[in-house]
Amino acid sequence: MSKLAGSLSAVFAGYAEFWLGVSRPVPEFRVEVHGPDLELTVEVDGAERRVVGRLSAYAVLAHRFWAAVLPPPVVIPSLIREGNEGRDWAQFDDEHAGAPLREAAACLEAAGERTEAALVHRLLAATDGDWGVPPWTSDKDYTGHHQVPVSLLAEVQRRSPVVDRIAGRKSWNATGTVKALQAGVGVSDPFDRLALAHLSAHAIGEWMWSEGLKHDEALRFLLALTTDPDAAGMVALGGAEDMGLALARQRAYAEAIPWLTACIDGGVRVAELAAARHECRLAVGDPAADDDWALVERTIGAPDAKRNRGEAYWNDVRFSGGLAARRAVALARAAEATALRAAGEDLWLVEQVRRYGRDTARKGIERLLKKQAYTPGDDEAAALRARAQDLCEQALRTAGPEAADTTPTTVEGGKDRERFFRANALFGSVGRAREALGDRDGALAAYTAARDIALASGITGDWWDGDVQRVGNAA
Numbered sequence: 001m002s003k004l005a006g007s008l009s010a011v012f013a014g015y016a017e018f019w020l021g022v023s024r025p026v027p028e029f030r031v032e033v034h035g036p037d038l039e040l041t042v043e044v045d046g047a048e049r050r051v052v053g054r055l056s057a058y059a060v061l062a063h064r065f066w067a068a069v070l071p072p073p074v075v076i077p078s079l080i081r082e083g084n085e086g087r088d089w090a091q092f093d094d095e096h097a098g099a100p101l102r103e104a105a106a107c108l109e110a111a112g113e114r115t116e117a118a119l120v121h122r123l124l125a126a127t128d129g130d131w132g133v134p135p136w137t138s139d140k141d142y143t144g145h146h147q148v149p150v151s152l153l154a155e156v157q158r159r160s161p162v163v164d165r166i167a168g169r170k171s172w173n174a175t176g177t178v179k180a181l182q183a184g185v186g187v188s189d190p191f192d193r194l195a196l197a198h199l200s201a202h203a204i205g206e207w208m209w210s211e212g213l214k215h216d217e218a219l220r221f222l223l224a225l226t227t228d229p230d231a232a233g234m235v236a237l238g239g240a241e242d243m244g245l246a247l248a249r250q251r252a253y254a255e256a257i258p259w260l261t262a263c264i265d266g267g268v269r270v271a272e273l274a275a276a277r278h279e280c281r282l283a284v285g286d287p288a289a290d291d292d293w294a295l296v297e298r299t300i301g302a303p304d305a306k307r308n309r310g311e312a313y314w315n316d317v318r319f320s321g322g323l324a325a326r327r328a329v330a331l332a333r334a335a336e337a338t339a340l341r342a343a344g345e346d347l348w349l350v351e352q353v354r355r356y357g358r359d360t361a362r363k364g365i366e367r368l369l370k371k372q373a374y375t376p377g378d379d380e381a382a383a384l385r386a387r388a389q390d391l392c393e394q395a396l397r398t399a400g401p402e403a404a405d406t407t408p409t410t411v412e413g414g415k416d417r418e419r420f421f422r423a424n425a426l427f428g429s430v431g432r433a434r435e436a437l438g439d440r441d442g443a444l445a446a447y448t449a450a451r452d453i454a455l456a457s458g459i460t461g462d463w464w465d466g467d468v469q470r471v472g473n474a475a
Contacts (some may be wrong), residue, residue, distance in 0.1 A: 005031045007104035008040070008061075014096025015062035018088075019077050021305030027069060033111045036230065044069055055104055056119035056194075056231035058097065059089075063267055073302040075270040079238035079263075081198075082205030088306070098124055102147055109152065115190055118155035119231045121148045127156060128163050128195040130202050160195035162187065174207040178218045185221045193232035197225050201239030208243055213252040213348055219243065226262045237266050245276060251347045253280040253337060264295075271299040275319070275326055282334035282391065283347075293327065319425075320418035328399035329422065332429035335391035339436035342384035344375040385437055392430050392442070399426055404449050406456040416457040423453035428464070435471065444471045 009026045016022040029042035038061065040051040049068040053061035059079060067074040081089045093101075101124065105117040122128070125146040139157075142148040148156045162184040169180040181203065184196045200222045208215065222243070225236035244259030260277040264270055274295040281289035300323065319326045337347045376384060396403075403426060409416040431446030451464035 002031065002107075004033075004104055004107040005029060007100040007107065008038075008055075010100035011058055011097050011104070012062050012065050014092065014100075015059070016066060017305070018092050018096050019062075019305055020066065020074075020303035022066075022070070022303050029065075033108065033113065036113055036116045040065060042068060054116060054230045055101070055108060056116050056123065057229060057234040058101060058120070060234050060237075060266070067267070070303070073270070073299040074267075075299055075302045075304075076266070076268045077304045077306050078241065079234060079268050080201075080205070080242050081235065081238050082202050082242065085242075086205070093124060106149065109149070114152065114155065116230070118152050119190060119194060121146065121152060121156045122191065122194060123231055123235075125156060127158075128160060128198050130199075155191070158191060160189075160192045162192050162195040162199060166199055174203070174211050174215060177203050177207075178215045182218060182221070190230055190232065193225060193228060194230075194235065197222065197228075197232040197236040197239065201235055201242065204239050204242045204246070209246045209249070212243060212246040212250055213255060216243075216247060216252065216255045220258075223258060223262050226266060237263055237268055241268055241273070244273060248276040248280055251283075251333070251337060251351045253283040253347075256280050257284075257286075271296050271302065274299065275330065278327075279330035279334055282330060283337035285338070285387065296323065296326075320422055324398055324400065325403075325422060328395050328403065329425045329429075331391050331395035331398060332426045332433070335388045335395060335433040336429040336436075338384050338391060339388035339433040341374070342376060342381045342388060343436055344381075345436075388433050388437060389439075392433050395426065395430055403427075404453070406449075406452045408456050409458050411458075414458040417459075420454055420457035420459045420463075423450050423457070424463075426450075427453070431464075431467065431471075440471055440474060444468065447471060 008031060009029075012026050016024065016026075027042055027044070029040050031041075032039045036054055037052055038055060040053075041048055042051065042065070043049075051061070051064045051068050053064055055061065059076060063074065063076045078085060078088065080086055101120050105120040108114075108120075109117040125142060125148060139153060142153060142156060143150060162181075165180045165183050166177065169176045171177075181196065181200050184192065187193055187196060200219060204212075204219070204222075208219075222236050222239050225232050226240050227233060228236065240259045241263045244256050244263060247253075247256035247259060257277060257280050260273045260280070264273050264277065274292045278289050278292035278296065280286075281292060319329055340347050340350060403423070409419065427446045427450035431443045431450065434440075434442035434446060447464050447467040451468055454461070454463035
């Protein structure tokens with residue numbers, strides 16, 4: 001086995017253990033360097049399989065290798081490198097990938113592929129920083145702690161103009177940052193593309209879980225980077241993953257779909273993102289929603305060590321539970337979106353008002369709402385109301401009668417948060433949908449179920465009691 005193959009084998013073994021929860025020997029393979037691309041040939045069940053990828057996109061390369069070796073389904077558990085989720089990648093790089101990646105980069109440098117080698121070191125050394133402030137400033141920082149070879153020091157240290165624009169922006173809020181990022185659109189240098197992808201992903205992790213819809217259109221340039229074969233593509237996929245989940249959670253359904261699609265096509269977090277896209281497509285009336293749920297069922301069993309580390313599979317506690325629970329919540333939330341659309345209301349604004357209050361929610365988004373304003377005609381409104389009613393019924397059938405069980409919780413500590421939040425999402429959305437449809441009896445039943453389950457879950461407070469009284473008094 002060559003030195004390059006040995007280094008890659010160590011990366012693949014670490015990836016399988018840390019990300020997939022799979023402990024098995026890495027099968028022998030051949031590797032050839034074709035320009036910046038690595039071509040791997042591995043024998044599986046008596047037949048040779050070929051894997052092509054870049055070292056700087058090492059997570060994607062490792063995924064493709066194991067997808068060729070292991071029985072399907074095999075997905076990338078996550079590529080988010082920012083925030084709390086990003087700690088997993090920092091740990092993986094420190095404990096599993098750093099040393100063998102540096103060895104492999106040395107092999108590529110010897111083969112004349114300096115750019116790929118430098119990209120690996122720029123990733124590991126976090127050269128581009130977070131907000132235009134590199135964490136390392138001296139030659140000793142790079143050549144010492146990060147073991148950057150002197151021969152590559154100039155390329156690894158080089159400050160990208162994308163970073164300069166971020167560091168020099170006049171406003172340090174989300175809008176000022178996005179404008180500075182847009183100035184970098186169209187860069188072709190591999191180091192600059194990586195800087196643009198990294199800083200965009202960092203901005204998404206920092207702000208877009210609350211301001212995603214306001215900046216969705218301005219950040220769409222990142223989607224073009226997700227298909228890049230090198231480090232920029234890998235990092236951009238992580239940013240798209242974060243953005244897609246953020247928009248779906250904010251109920252910006254139509255806007256979330258292209259972000260989720262880019263990641264699903266890239267093999268990232270397929271079951272969860274397909275479940276999110278399923279909800280989005282239900283909400284916008286896309287018949288492909290059923291295909292998404294079939295994809296969820298095909299990929300939910302993919303190896304994923306994140307679950308082995310005790311982390312919730314779904315990114316939102318409201319979706320906790322089995323597949324039936326997740327689908328029931330999706331149907332209920334889509335029913336609410338459809339009922340509000342029939343009434344000409346903006347669901348995203350409704351969500352913002354619930355969270356922040358009417359004045360704060362409206363501040364700064366009047367132009368956006370005017371652009372998106374939509375009033376259905378009489379025939380379309382009637383069809384939307386019928387569809388919303390059908391989605392409510394499907395949600396309750398899918399959840400089953402056990403979802404409305406009000407037996408007091410027996411969990412340790414006396415508070416069953418998952419049951420509480422799941423009931424909030426399911427019965428709360430059904431209640432709001434039915435209220436928008438004029439079905440007060442149905443809304444009252446749903447709100448009452450949500451209130452009673454909150455009490456049975458051991459959660460204190462007047463949850464849903466106000467809605468029960470309001471609708472009951474009006475009935």
